[in-house]
Amino acid sequence: LTDKQKKRIFRKNILQQKATVFSSCFCALQITVYDQEYFQGRRMEFTACCQNIMECGMENIRSLKVECGAWVGYEHSSFCGQQFVLEKGDYPRFEAYSGSNSYRIERMISFRPICCAVGLIDSRMTIYEMENMMGRQFELCDDYPSLQAMGWMNNEVGSIHIQSGAFVCYQFPGYRGHQYIMECDCHGGEFKCYREFGSHAQTPQIQSIRRIQH
Known part of the structure; x- marks a missing residue:
């Protein structure tokens, strides 16, 4: 193969990968929420975001099951307040998804899918010592239970x-403690200060x- 043909094949593969991630974001998403603990009470299934569960007739989400995809739940409507990452599995009570939050909040009113996490294996990020991507930096592509370690x-x-x-x-x-969901397709992947x-x-x-x- 010539260099030109190799580049064409490479570009085609990249486009196919992006198309797979994009399509799976809309096809492989499902979450079931309940208004009582241990999957009791009223239940509703979603395959897309919900800005306010109260508008659907529920006062709160007290348990849930993530069937497909990764999601983020929020304390308040319109995706505001405390964040809770929700990966595939069952969450019978608040403690199951709160991440041992030091600030007990038994409330989830809105949620949305994390599209860029669906089907994507190669996750990569850089943390900086100062605001606006300044100062000492460190690249991460794995899980780190302690940054200091x-x-x-x-x-x-x-x-x-x-x-x-x-x-x-x-x-x-x-x-x-507090959870902060960081995505490559939010803010162009750049979070320039802690307020973001x-x-x-x-x-x-x-x-x-x-x-x-x-």
Whole structure:
């Protein structure tokens, strides 16, 4: 094969991969929510985002099952407040998805799929010491229960660049505390200061990070 033919094949493969991820985002998504714990009470199935479960006749989501895809739940309507990453599996009570949150909030009103995590294996991100992608930096492509243990000499992260995939960052080591969902297709993958980590972010404290997979 000539170089030109090789490049054409390479571009075709990349386009096919992107098409697969895009189509799976719309075809391989399903979440079932319940208004009582342990999958009791009223139930509803969704294959797309929900901005306000109250508009669907539920006061709150107290248990759920993720059948396909990865999702993020929010404390308030319109995707605001505390965030909760929801990967495939059963969540019979709030504690199952809260990530050992130090701030007990038994409330989930809105949720949406994490499209860039669906079918994507190669997740990559860079964390920076200061805002606007300045200062010391470190590239991550794996799960890190403690950033300090891997050599990050700080309990804060000033800014983040997600090159591919999606990650969930936690306030404390061991995947505990506030959760911040970071996606390559939000903000162009650039989170230039902690205020862009989420509407609930009050400090730049991040001490553990892991990838989000479907």
